[in-house]
Amino acid sequence: MQARKLHLSKGVMWLALAILGPIEVHAQTTPDTLWIQLNEVTLAGDTMPALRFCPSMDWDTVNVSFYVNVGQSYEVVVFNGDSVDHGFELGVAGWSAVNLPAGESTVVELPELLEGSYRYGLSSERGRVLGAAGVIVAGFDALPHFHWNLGDWEPARMWGVANGGAVDPEAPYVPRQFTVNDRIFPNTLNDPFGHVQIGVGTSCYITIANQGSMDHVLHFHGFHVEVLQASQHPERVGWTKDTMPFLQGEVTVVRLDAFQAGMYPVHNHNLIAVTNAGLYPGGMITHLNIAP
Amino acid sequence: MNMLMHFPKCFAAFRWVMLLCGGLALAPSLAMGQALPPQLYSEMDGIHFLDDGSSVTIWGYGWVTDGFITLPGPLLTYNEGQSVDLNFVNPSPESHTIHLHGLDVDQANDGVPATSFLVPTGGDAVYSFVADQAGTFLYHCHVTTTLHLTMGMYGMILVKRPDQTLFEGGPAYTEDAPFLFSDLEVATNLDPVGSFPFHDIRPDVFMINGKQGSQLEAEDERVWSAPGDTVALRLGSMAYSRVRCHFPPELHAVCHMSDGRALPESFAVDSLDIFPGERFTILVAPEEGFEGAVSCDYWNMIDPGIEDTQHIHFGALPSSVQALGDFGAACGYPNPASRWYHPAGAASGASNGFEGEVVVTDAQGRECFRGVLQNGRLDVSAWPNGAYVARCGDRQPTRFVVAH
Numbered sequence: 001m002q003a004r005k006l007h008l009s010k011g012v013m014w015l016a017l018a019i020l021g022p023i024e025v026h027a028q029t030t031p032d033t034l035w036i037q038l039n040e041v042t043l044a045g046d047t048m049p050a051l052r053f054c055p056s057m058d059w060d061t062v063n064v065s066f067y068v069n070v071g072q073s074y075e076v077v078v079f080n081g082d083s084v085d086h087g088f089e090l091g092v093a094g095w096s097a098v099n100l101p102a103g104e105s106t107v108v109e110l111p112e113l114l115e116g117s118y119r120y121g122l123s124s125e126r127g128r129v130l131g132a133a134g135v136i137v138a139g140f141d142a143l144p145h146f147h148w149n150l151g152d153w154e155p156a157r158m159w160g161v162a163n164g165g166a167v168d169p170e171a172p173y174v175p176r177q178f179t180v181n182d183r184i185f186p187n188t189l190n191d192p193f194g195h196v197q198i199g200v201g202t203s204c205y206i207t208i209a210n211q212g213s214m215d216h217v218l219h220f221h222g223f224h225v226e227v228l229q230a231s232q233h234p235e236r237v238g239w240t241k242d243t244m245p246f247l248q249g250e251v252t253v254v255r256l257d258a259f260q261a262g263m264y265p266v267h268n269h270n271l272i273a274v275t276n277a278g279l280y281p282g283g284m285i286t287h288l289n290i291a292p
Numbered sequence: 293m294n295m296l297m298h299f300p301k302c303f304a305a306f307r308w309v310m311l312l313c314g315g316l317a318l319a320p321s322l323a324m325g326q327a328l329p330p331q332l333y334s335e336m337d338g339i340h341f342l343d344d345g346s347s348v349t350i351w352g353y354g355w356v357t358d359g360f361i362t363l364p365g366p367l368l369t370y371n372e373g374q375s376v377d378l379n380f381v382n383p384s385p386e387s388h389t390i391h392l393h394g395l396d397v398d399q400a401n402d403g404v405p406a407t408s409f410l411v412p413t414g415g416d417a418v419y420s421f422v423a424d425q426a427g428t429f430l431y432h433c434h435v436t437t438t439l440h441l442t443m444g445m446y447g448m449i450l451v452k453r454p455d456q457t458l459f460e461g462g463p464a465y466t467e468d469a470p471f472l473f474s475d476l477e478v479a480t481n482l483d484p485v486g487s488f489p490f491h492d493i494r495p496d497v498f499m500i501n502g503k504q505g506s507q508l509e510a511e512d513e514r515v516w517s518a519p520g521d522t523v524a525l526r527l528g529s530m531a532y533s534r535v536r537c538h539f540p541p542e543l544h545a546v547c548h549m550s551d552g553r554a555l556p557e558s559f560a561v562d563s564l565d566i567f568p569g570e571r572f573t574i575l576v577a578p579e580e581g582f583e584g585a586v587s588c589d590y591w592n593m594i595d596p597g598i599e600d601t602q603h604i605h606f607g608a609l610p611s612s613v614q615a616l617g618d619f620g621a622a623c624g625y626p627n628p629a630s631r632w633y634h635p636a637g638a639a640s641g642a643s644n645g646f647e648g649e650v651v652v653t654d655a656q657g658r659e660c661f662r663g664v665l666q667n668g669r670l671d672v673s674a675w676p677n678g679a680y681v682a683r684c685g686d687r688q689p690t691r692f693v694v695a696h
Contacts (some may be wrong), residue, residue, distance in 0.1 A: 239506040272491045279490070
């Protein structure tokens with residue numbers, strides 16, 4: 001029985017790699033310019049409007065997340081390519097949103113940051129609903145560092161907001177797509193910063209930011225992780241968990257010690273969120289791929 | 293239309309043939325009189341009764357020896373450090389697995405179809421792992437998980453230490469009280485085939501250990517405690533909701549563990565959020581005579597708001613029950629016991645002169661034994677770990693612990 005299990009699992013792994021093809025790579029160095037762009041994305045048959053922080057003038061369906069040094073300030077030029085003004089917000093106490101006039105470039109001075117991970121995004125409802133948000137990681141660079149921006153998307157609500165409407169607070173929220181770094185499973189396995197691939201006996205950091213409109217909860221198969229930062233659950237720092245919640249806007253950093261080899265899913269345990277337009281499996285699933 | 297409800301009756305007979313064959317295959321020495329190893333099986337035509345008297349179809353797990361499935365599935369209990377072979381046979385009309393949630397098993401035993409293996413109709417499997425961490429864990433099917441969970445394919449696992457402490461160097465306690473939060477959407481359970489799409493499952497029945505409302509007020513659902521008892525509430529969630537538990541101050545609740553790991557620092561708790569898949573171990577020391585409840589609010593994870601509130605009820609045992617470990621001349625021994633227990637304290641033979649009827653109840657007041665002792669002792673080798681109360685006629689009741 002044991003031999004059959006291993007044989008099957010290896011076959012599935014190689015088949016998945018063959019189907020998914022080569023892994024794309026996004027730069028994660030500190031950008032000098034961020035381009036806010038409005039376009040459309042299609043996820044599992046649902047086409048919806050989207051705002052993204054792009055690393056260049058070229059449209060990118062994935063928001064930029066980037067890494068900075070601890071205690072060093074940066075100037076970033078933010079070009080607002082949307083048709084309305086926005087505010088640039090950063091999850092740092094005392095930070096005031098910087099106005100970003102439509103069609104203009106604005107210099108945003110990022111403050112000196114303590115070691116940690118921070119959410120950045122747009123302060124307007126339009127910016128949040130259409131999904132312009134990423135993370136800035138300061139420090140935590142002694143180990144490989146992965147990041148997961150969690151998102152949930154209701155196309156009808158997004159189209160309404162994109163066309164100038166407002167979210168009806170009385171209307172039920174029915175998200176149809178759930179993403180990690182703006183990708184749905186199995187495309188999450190194409191993401192070098194989301195699909196954790198390290199060797200057995202090594203460790204890594206993972207930043208998890210809930211950029212969505214609802215709370216989320218992730219479960220790690222095969223491993224417990226140590227909580228190093230939890231912006232809305234500070235009492236949990238130092239806990240060792242296999243399942244943990246991420247409230248709206250929360251940014252968490254965990255450390256994974258890969259003590260065993262294999263391929264292990266990490267997925268939302270609110271199980272509506274492991275679907276693509278209602279189809280299982282999909283949505284908010286990625287993998288820990290621990291090489292022997 | 294629930295196609296599964298109309299499965300030919302002959303298939304039910306086939307399932308039982310499969311169950312029997314699966315069991316025999318696992319126990320080739322059966323002919324020599326040895327007992328079958330415990331074996332879980334799955335079924336997809338169970339019936340679960342709700343508090344209002346209505347019923348829904350459930351899919352779930354049960355023991356082969358019981359022959360029925362339950363919501364939640366059977367509580368699986370192991371000792372810390374135990375090497376476990378969990379036997380599973382699937383006579384149901386669809387493939388299933390068992391994911392050992394939180395036990396950090398290897399990939400082969402992880403229960404995920406794409407990375408581990410499926411157990412198809414008529415198949416069987418053994419999930420092998422070492423229960424190397426004491427704590428509270430879960431298990432569930434990982435096939436089309438969104439649907440199979442709301443249909444009821446889940447249960448709880450306790451990994452315990454024989455010394456009745458929560459973890460190495462951790463606090464001791466008297467009794468385990470496992471509570472598994474879950475929910476279901478009646479429309480889905482009545483018509484699982486028609487429940488697509490799965491992103492909009494909205495639970496409308498909210499349960500603790502599969503019970504709700506007045507069902508939870510029954511005596512055998514309550515937590516019973518005597519003065520001085522410390523009860524370990526093993527709380528876990530397989531719900532689609534966030535569960536917020538409110539602990540009355542009379543319980544003196546302290547949180548010690550989460551997800552099968554000791555916390556760096558325990559903390560007093562008056563309310564606690566439990567998200568889907570999380571577990572917490574809370575020690576409570578109810579004040580004498582306390583008869584109240586932990587209220588548990590089920591919050592909608594998508595559109596925040598309380599959908600329902602259920603309760604964990606507490607009852608008080610008589611204070612005349614002798615305290616654990618207070619060995620008097622009339623007390624039983626050994627305490628804890630693993631094989632034999634002498635309730636009347638006899639050194640051997642005729643039970644210290646007591647030859648009347650002995651009644652033993654567990655910590656929830658359920659009768660476990662009634663009768664006259666043979667050789668003055670009880671065989672507790674097959675009893676679940678836990679605390680018990682023995683009454684020998686008019687003598688003062690004594691409490692004892694069974695720990696294997």
